[in-house]
Amino acid sequence: MNRNLLRFLAGRVVGMVLVLFATSFVVFSAVHLAPGDPVTFLMRGRPITPESRAVLTAQYHLDQPFLKQYFLWLGDVLSGDFGRSVQFHQDISTMITDKLPTTLFLVVYAMVIIAVLGLALGILSALRPGLIDKIVLVWTGMAVAIPSYIAAIVLLSIFSVKLGWFPIYGAGEGFSDMLWHLTLPAFALALMFAGLLARVTRASMLDELSREHVEVARARGVPEGQVIRKHVLRNALGPIVTVVGTMVASMLVATSIVETAFSVQGVGSLLIKSVTAKDFPVVQAVTLLVVAVFMIANLIVDLLQPLIDPRVALGGDQK
Amino acid sequence: MADTTKSTTKKKNSVPATRAADSATPLLALDDVTLRLPDGAAARPILDGVSLRVERGETIGLVGESGSGKSVACRTVLGLLPKNARTTGEVRVEGTDVLTAGPAGLRDLRRNKVSMVFQDPRASVNPMRRVGDFLTEGLRLGGMSKKDALARAEELLTEVGIRDPKGALRRFPHEFSGGMLQRVVIAAALTSDPALLLADEPTTALDVTTQAEVVGILRRLQATHGTGMLFVTHDLELAAAICDRIYVMYAGRIVESRPAAELFARPRHPYTAALLASTPRLEEGAEPPTAISGRPVSLAEAPTGCAFADRCAFAVDRCRTEKPALVEDGTGAAACLRVEEGILA
Structure with a gap:
């Protein structure tokens, strides 16, 4: 092994x-x-x-x-030297390392929201067929269809402008301040992906729910909660993890829109500024970064798969 | 005992096939169980007046073609009913009714009293968890420590003839052959030391050579643990070989019940006889098998009279309109209007 x-x-x-x-x-x-x-x-x-x-x-x-x-x-x-930004006359590596923590914070925050919201809605939808399932399906359908810049504008106008609960722009300083500042951007970023994850979770759960071993577990007197956790959800993890893996890189790209909408100084907004200003060296650097993140995320997903399903062999060439 | 208390509410065709256990509570008693499924507006019947008995340590066969309702009947014992199913009658395990039991009662029943071995071991074991987790799941629910549960599981794996039982606990289901995995399933069914084992076609998905081994293991363990067994199969010959008594089901009804040897030698219902005649024989000079003409019907599409009438070589007009009751005849019972005419003699 x-x-x-x-x-x-x-x-x-x-x-x-x-x-x-x-x-x-x-x-x-x-x-x-x-x-x-x-x-x-x-x-x-x-x-x-x-x-x-x-x-x-x-x-x-x-x-x-x-x-x-x-x-x-x-x-x-x-050697870590991406050259200098034509626009800002700064060293690109320094610019990116300065902005990366904000973007990572945003992506991780959004990921948590996606995981909680997507899994919860997907599980709920799979376990409660009928009205609740329909409501969740309509909601996830809308979430998937709404682009993040629309979500950003709607969230801003309701929670920042009307209710004043959250700041309108900036990323904040320190953990709690950042959490407060980045809540709306994280939700704007997460909504679409959460809808997607809910759909995948629902389909995967329904597939597992119909398996005979689930019926066997019930026939053995395993309480329903444990049946769902250890037999249905546990077995449904494969597609869920795969979809989360592919989301990481797409989210990094989507931060460009959200960060711009909320005036957050991160890698994403840097990408947008550089593209509009034809600041080519920066675009090159960010592109390479996204490709690298995408591949690392996929590698992690591939490493996780055999842990989830023992029948999946690493590399697929054994047996 | 069931007869005296229930006879007033029972229909005439639900006379229990055996009266031997009148003095004690039978291990399992199905009394006039009817199960219907809603199918649009009209409810679709699946079981009609099924009654059967299993005593402690006894092996009872439940034989029928696919769609006869034998698996559904078997599952009612665990309270595993199809969605929206409506039932009447009683399914009593050691005297307690399963159909009216609450969630706690059902859990106790499933964990401690009755275990089931399913048809396809590949499908009935969660492929993503270790065999040890599967075996100990029930024990752990009963509050046993992980160490004790694993020790007990190892013991049972040895009993069902798994080599290297300690190593087997660490392995995954896909690393076992079908026959070996069915042994694991049998071991898991015995972890709780149940009084009753339900075996729903436990050998159908296996190779012929493995089938014999698995049946052998079931018989041996049943004998050593004193477990009663309800053996559901479509194979009348297999049932006759291992069962004390056999119930034959057709279209959701019991059509004949009799001690195995007698049923095999002198069937009294034309369906049983046809089923026996359709089994290929190996003996020299044996007659070639005769297929039963037509196809098995479900209870929902059965005619008003005898469900077997359309396929029966002995059917007369009366058979299509009059529903035959299960009539006792000394050693067993048969539900055929012409049973007294000696048509099969």
Whole structure:
């Protein structure tokens, strides 16, 4: 088992490196695919003096052949140097590490809401067919269909503007203040995903509820609560964990909208600002970050699956 | 005892097949059990006036084709009824009625008195939990410590012939063969030392060679633990080989009941006879099997008279309109209007 685990991990890490390598190439080439010459693109159309052109050319190694430029850039990226923001004239790595805690706080907070709300509604819906199930289905249908920027505006106008319970903008300082500031953004971010999770949980639970071993457990006098917990929910975890895993990266992208709506200074709002300002080095860095997070989340999901269902073998090549 | 107290409310076809246990409370007694399912406006009947007895340590067979209601009848003993089912009659385990029992009563019944072995061990064990968890679940509910429960489970696994029982507790169901897993299921059924074991086609999903082993284990354990057993099967020959007494079901009704050897040698209901004739024989010079013409009907689609009339070689006009009662005849009972005419002789 442990040797299998190591082999599996080694294979996955090699795969991840290859994917990141390919992604980095695409991300880098995009500068050259943009119309006009890279310097004009990087200067975002502002008039350029020959001196600044020379500085930029040297900074981005634009006088070198394309592939060499890529490897020089890759070398910098690997050493943690993503270059400087064209817009803010700051070191990108520092900018991202400064903003990452806020975004992580927001994502984790939203994740907790998604888990609690999504699981609770999904379980309720599966166990109470009829009216409650229908209400939950309508609600989750709406939640899935409402984009997060609409949710953000609605939440803002009700809870901040009308009721004044929560602040309108900013991320706050310190844990409790951040919790207060980020509650509405977290809900705006979580609603759609919670609806999705509720649906997946419901379907997976219903599938397990119809299994004969559940009937057997009841026939053995196991109390209903324990039947649901240890036999139905426990067995329904596979699809739930998979869907949560794929959510992580999508949430990171969705933070860009929510953070912008609530004026929270995080990685997401940085991405939006950089895209609108054509601040390409920042977009490159954030894109690589999202791809890396996506792959790590998937790796964790794959590692969890055999723990949930012992019939799933790691890597799927044994037996 | 049931006869004297219940005879006033009972219909004439529900005379219990055995009076031997009148002096003591029978382990299991089904009395005139009727079960109906709502199907749109009209309720759909599933069981009609089913009565049967299982005494302590006795093996009773319940035989019938698929759809005859034998599994439903078996499940009523645990209070496992189909959704929205409506029942009349009584299902008494050691004198206590199951159908009117509350949640606490049902839990006690299921945990301590009656265990069930299901048809397909693959489907009846949670594939994601360890075999040890499955075996000890019932014991732990009874408040036993984990250590004691595991020791007891190990003991039972040894008894059902699992090699390396300690290791088996740590393994998952998919690591066992079907036959081995059914042994685990039997061990789990015996953890609570139940007075009654319900076996719902426990060998149907297994290989023929494994079937014999599993039946052997069931018989041996039943003997050593003094457990009564209700053995549900479609295999009349298997039932005849292991049961003391057999009830034959057709379309939700008991059509014949008799001590196994006698039922096998001299069936008195045409359906039993047809069922026996349809079993292939291995003996030399044996007659080739004859299939029962037509298909089994459910109680809902059965004609007003005898449900078997349309497939019966001996049916007369009267059979299609008049419902035959289960009439006692010394050693057993048969529900056939022409049983006295010696049609099967």
